[in-house]
Amino acid sequence: MELLCCPNSALRSSICIILISVFGTCSALKLTAPSPAIHGIEGQPLTLPINYDLNVPVSAVQIIWLLERPPAPPAYLLTSINHTFIPDLEFQHKFTMNLPNASLLINSLHVSDEGNYTVKVNIQGQTTLSATQKIEVTVHVPVSQPVIDSEPSYGTVENVGNLTFKCHVSKGTRVIYEWLKNGSPLQNSSSYIFSRDKSIFTIAPVMKTDIGNYSCLASNYISEMESDVIAPIIYYGPYGLRVISDKGFKVGEVFTISNGESVRFDCSADSNPPNTCAWIQRGNNSTEIVNYGPYFKLLSEKVRQKTVDYLCRAYNNITGKGEETQFTVIITPIDPEKLSLIPSSLSPLAAITGVSLFVIFSICFIFVWKKYQLHRAIQWKLQPRRPSTEYRRTPIYSGHEDAINDFGIYEFVSLPDSTAPHRVITPSSNSLQIHDINGTVYEVIQFVPEQMQNDPQP
Secondary structure (H helix, E strand, O other): OOOOOOOOOHHHHHHHHHHHHHHOOOOOOOOEOOOOEEEEEOOOOEEEOOEOOOOOOOOEEEEEEEEEOOOOOOEEEEEEEOOEEEEOHHHOOOEEEEOOOOEEEEOOOOHHHOEEEEEEEEEEOOOEEEEEEEEEEEEEOOOOOOEEEEEOOOOEEOOOOOEEEEEEOOOOOOOEEEEEEOOEEOOOOOOEEEOOOOOEEEEOOOOHHHOOOEEEEEEOOOOEEEOOOEOOOEEEEEEEEEEEEOOOEEEOOEEEEEOOOEEEEEEEEEEEOOOEEEEEEEEOOEEEEEEEOOEEEEEHHHOOOOEEEEEEEEEOOOOOOEEEEEEEEEEEOOOHHHHHHHHHHHHHHHHHHHHHHHHHHHHHHHHHHHHHHHHHHHHHHHOOOOOHHHHHHOOOOOOOOOHHHHOOEEEEOOOOOOOOOEEEEEEEOOEEEEEEEOOOEEEEOOOOOHHHHHOOOO
């Protein structure tokens, strides 16, 4: 047996049972839908779910779907009788039904498909019962990335001009606009003016504090996109004009420098665009422009006065505003006592440096000399030895015919041989003697043989 649609609650089921026992049918026929409003996306399919139950014998069930789009009259979409549906020829390729329930399937949504969809269910048994259900369908188009246009595009002057931003999208339905500054939602301000849909944002007048990165957030029920960042050009200033120097001592607006120094003064201020600066020297009832530009270089030896007043004047060509600051330069002579202290302060350092270099060079020289002596000794040790008899037979010549002048003190360095003693020829009375020793040998000739003294000179 097929059952008539009754609510799922126990109370309604009891009422249906009583009505069926008395009248043979349930007069409280109702249709159920999950929501009275459904949101869809353009180009995608959408199902409108409708459920009903039958708990009594019926002979026929008829389902009819209508579309209401005021002010046009309702449009007939399709009908179904006993699980066989008959579409309207105008919409036969667009709408179908999910039998056995009364759900409607829209194959592809378009913005023109928005409206109120009404379903009517007729049940024929002992009597004919009818019930209707209405569902509102909204079709959304995803938003594209918004674009911001600014007016004026070339920039505006602080406290004088206004700045307007316009945000728009090429695609999207029911778009909601929101403005961001440096990535955060804009805070309320008395100078902010918004249109009704907030697509237009105006700052009147602009201030220096309005400088930043602005973006527009466009969103609807199904999507959200943020625009590229735009930074407006705001002309302002000058603010906070000040003069600084790379040398000298500053107290307030007074710079103290020594005679002979070359000092650079810089004039800076917060301004857009950068300022045009003029440097003015002030004297007794007279002024003189000494330089143009952001800095001024003062040669103290070329200044006749010991105290000179200067003026830095900054001007913004766009805002038409200017600012100036005055400072005094005092040129002091160099103290002779300080000049005398300069060499004395350097002399200990110079002495320490000289002594250190002398010690280092001395150590290096001794090291090289010792290494050279050791090398000579090794070379002498490696030379072939002659028999001791040769030393006795070989006379000693100095390289001159008169050998009297060659007598003196000679030093020989040798390495001892562990297997054979060393022989050294030493003078003794009127002859030369050979002694066996190990180690360093010193030959001391402290006499001149009488025979050599008596020999006539050639």
